[in-house]
Amino acid sequence: MKRKGLIVVFTGEGKGKTTAALGMALRAAGHNLDVGIFQFIKGSWHYGEMESIKRLPGVEMYRLGEGFTWKKEDTGRDAELAREGWKKARKAIMDGRYDMVILDEINYVFHHGFLDPVEVCDVLKNRPPQLHVVLTGNHAPQEIIDIADLVTEMRMIKHHYVDQQIKAQRGIEF
Structure with a gap:
């Protein structure tokens, strides 16, 4: 059986996209693989997984955004x-530093027109052949789905926040 770097997409309205990607990072770390996690949206919010990742050798997280800010009138800063x-x-994808790169919530970035999925596809098609890349977020564009090796859509059936107005809780949502 051949081995190659995979493109994995977790998308859909349901909960668990980032969690699934971070599970892959945990699994990779268990095999001494180096992982770079690039979070495009989360910003300054504090998440429990950040503390866990600090303890994992070979796993690095980069926070690239300022939070869920596209709801404001001027989204220029978000696009920048x-x-x-x-x-x-x-750069991390192309320089061969990592065995796995996670582009957390990049699909939201595409959806809001801040990045062109075709440009990202071109990079992914030309990445080092053994590099795994994981993309998360709602609204995965068709261009990304078309080049992916694995696409999982999370579908919300029931959610405690929506259905019971139970607020976000430590260890579950963050």
Whole structure:
């Protein structure tokens, strides 16, 4: 059976996209693989997984955005941060430093028009052949789906916040 770097996409309205990607980072770290995690949206929020990742050798996280800020009138800063973040992620993809690169919430960046998925596809098609790349977020564009080796759509069936108005909780949502 042949071995090659895979493109993996976790998308959809349901919960668990970033969690699935971070599970892959945990698995990779267990095999002494180096992982770069590039978070495009999360910004300054504090997440429990950040503390865990600090303890994993070979796993590095880069926070590239300022949070879920596209709801404001002027999204120019968000677009600028997305482009700057993509430059960092693109360099990491092409320089061979990592065995796995996670582009967390990049699909939101595409959806809001801050990055061109065709440009990202071109980089992914020309990446080092053994590099695994994981992309997360709602609204995965068709261009990304078309080049992916694995696409999983998370579908919300029931959610405690929506259905019961139970607020986000430590260890579950963050």
